[in-house]
Amino acid sequence: MSKFIINAEALLKYSTPTKGQSGWIQPKLSTRQVEVLKKHVTRNLKMEWPLPEKQKKLNPERPCKLTGWERNLAPRQKKIQESVANMPKLIAEKLKASIEKKKKETENVLTTFIPNYLPMGPYGNNDSPKVMALRKIAKKEKELKREKLLALASPAKSGKKNKTK
Numbered sequence: 001m002s003k004f005i006i007n008a009e010a011l012l013k014y015s016t017p018t019k020g021q022s023g024w025i026q027p028k029l030s031t032r033q034v035e036v037l038k039k040h041v042t043r044n045l046k047m048e049w050p051l052p053e054k055q056k057k058l059n060p061e062r063p064c065k066l067t068g069w070e071r072n073l074a075p076r077q078k079k080i081q082e083s084v085a086n087m088p089k090l091i092a093e094k095l096k097a098s099i100e101k102k103k104k105e106t107e108n109v110l111t112t113f114i115p116n117y118l119p120m121g122p123y124g125n126n127d128s129p130k131v132m133a134l135r136k137i138a139k140k141e142k143e144l145k146r147e148k149l150l151a152l153a154s155p156a157k158s159g160k161k162n163k164t165k
Helices: 008-015 031-044 073-107 129-153
Strands: none
Touching: 008 031, 073 129
């Protein structure tokens, strides 16, 4: 055995900060000085260190923060899907509003007060009968398509039927 004795209580007392009346008091031995003393005792004096090893706290692994674009990807995709689902209804409402606006504009035009007014003039059309037939078909298809869109914009009718006695 060696002739050196290390007092563990004194080491703890001088190496930890203490709470005084006006605040915290710094320890007499800094952490670096305590580590140098520990190294000297264990290597040169071949003695055991009297204080227990400090346990390191393991911080739990946190998930990656990601970028703002990646964090908001799911809510943004959900919002886009809802918007796409509502798109036909919005288009139909806009079409209906534009038709109503055109009607109001044509009602206020001076030409509505002129009897037998022809918008393109009294001149005939020089198209062949086949072209005229195709134009009529295209016009009907366009009106059917418009009616379908307007049906989407109008509120859905309930399936209830009136009961008669």
